[in-house]
Amino acid sequence: MMNRYAVILAAGQGTRMKSTLYKVLHPVLGRPMVQHVINQIKTVDLDQLVTIVGFGADQVMEDIGSESQFVVQEKQLGTGHAVQQAEGLLKDKDGTTIVVCGDTPLITGETYQALFDHHEKTGAKATVLTTTAPDPTGYGRVIRNDDGEVERIVEHKDATDEELQVNEINTGTYCFDNQALFHALKKVSNDNAQGEYYLPDVIEILRNNKEKVSAFLTPNHSETLGVNDRVALAQAEKIMKKRINENHMRNGVTIIDPDNTYIGPDVIIEQDVMIHPGSIITGSSTIKTNAIIGPHTEITNCTVGEETVVKQSVAKDSQIGNRVQIGPYAHIRPEAQVGNEVKVGNFVEVKKSTIGDKSKVSHLSYIGDANVGSNVNVGCGTITVNYDGKNKFLTTIEDEAFIGCNSNLIAPVTVGKGSYVAAGSTITKDVPGDSLSVARARQTNKEGYATKLKNRKQD
The missing domain is CATH 3.90.550.10 (Spore Coat Polysaccharide Biosynthesis Protein SpsA; Chain A)
Incomplete structure (x- = not known):
């Protein structure tokens, strides 16, 4: 030659x-x-x-x-x-x-x-x-x-x-x-x-x-096609998208609506993955077999494990394990490591954190700069308070811990293995293993006081 x-x-x-x-x-x-x-x-x-x-x-x-x-x-x-x-x-x-x-x-x-x-x-x-x-x-x-x-x-x-x-x-x-x-x-x-x-x-x-x-x-x-203006650029994008989507479909990927599915040229998708409309998968992402993506999901530079479901959510620069449930409306931010059989529910944000196997963060929580062990339950509205205005700090939640709803974990802090944090607590000190931590104001009831307030408004 x-x-x-x-x-x-x-x-x-x-x-x-x-x-x-x-x-x-x-x-x-x-x-x-x-x-x-x-x-x-x-x-x-x-x-x-x-x-x-x-x-x-x-x-x-x-x-x-x-x-x-x-x-x-x-x-x-x-x-x-x-x-x-x-x-x-x-x-x-x-x-x-x-x-x-x-x-x-x-x-x-x-x-x-x-x-x-x-x-x-x-x-x-x-x-x-x-x-x-x-x-x-x-x-x-x-x-x-x-x-x-x-x-x-x-x-x-x-x-x-x-x-x-x-x-x-x-x-x-x-x-x-x-x-x-x-x-x-x-x-x-x-x-x-x-x-x-x-x-x-x-x-x-x-x-x-x-x-x-x-x-x-x-x-x-x-x-x-030579691209000389934005119209031709859009045409090239459409042609390239069709070419890539058809290649994946011929290799065993189900794309329900190819016209509304965007897959980058470096993405690897294994057989029997199902992709719903409105999904965008870009960068060096890999989607493993039997995963379900979408609808309306954006994945960038992520590995998504086997049989994992990511719907109506955004994930970037992260590793997501097998048989994970993510969404709807979750945000997996960079440097997240999500283990196997984890649940990350609606309106949950995970950033630069590790979540161990079989743990659940079901809804309305922020997990940032945290190491979460396996079989942990994180209740609704929980926040790992990681930032003091200058520095970021680590929260550690060990295996089998239970975090009650509406809890604030003020980092740096550790919740020990098997411990419970009562709902509504603000945790500022380490919690030993197998302990119950309650950190909230004592409730006081003033009977009849509501009537007094109503009468004052009428005067």
Whole structure:
């Protein structure tokens, strides 16, 4: 196999996005567009990857990191000029160079592989990835000769009326013989409506030199969508969502309403999981077999165990065990560790806490900075009071303790194994094991006093 190189064009500002965020960093299902491109193009076993950056170069390089080498295009003078910036890294190398745009997040690794294989099999100096578009407005047209070979590519603004009738379009993705590419780039002119150096002009230059130019027509037009504005961004999101959801369903996941279910590209979902409408699962989340998610649940960077139910709740950056019941309307905040067979009920918030197996926090409670043992019952309205305005402190509730309703546990404090805290207590000192702690004002009844108060109001 020939050496393979890739150049990703990511220098444009994307003015039509009308955003302070650079175009290629706009996310599709939570991942920047350019990262989708990188992840797919790397599946073809590249020898070298170069990304051309310009506007927002520092931010783009920071987001991509060590996955690519970078070259800065100081002035945006067109796609041909952009590729030329990689000359210092690639010009002396033999092999095939693919050029892709950083705003085409939907092209799959399979398509890139097929393009490489077609290019190398035909022995062409250049191969254009093309597709047929129902509405080709704005796209460069692929003009073929009588033998069906690619003769040239004409940008929409420079096309004649006859050329505008062509619906085979240039997707902006190409394979080139690397040496031929950089030799032809030196001959590209900016004599056009935009005054820019167009990469497609390389096609005509190679043709004039009697070199073979091929085209690989992909039947999947939607895959080649280029994102230039927010409308196209929403279209890309919809296509990507459909692709991901269908893949999970084919692998044994039940998604009741795929149109209203959002699953990120890095999410792992095992067989026989059921996902209800309105659910959003993103980041590096893993959902284990027979779990039930939703409806209207948001899960980010979490592991959700087998047979666990999470409904109408939010969970982030946490570990949730097997056969757990969460919700409705619970909030599992970062660094929570929820054990097996735990119940976290309605309007319960858990933050940076561990809850042991078979414990219950059924409703209207806040568990923050706490270690809760196994078989613990936390009554309604319980609060671990963890913050003094400056520092956070730990609450420890040991195994088999029972916390009565409307209790305040003022950290740092420990409730010992098997102990009871009476309802309405404010606990400020450690509770020994197997003890009952009562920390509330003594009740006083003043008989007949209510009548006296009523008479006073009437006077």
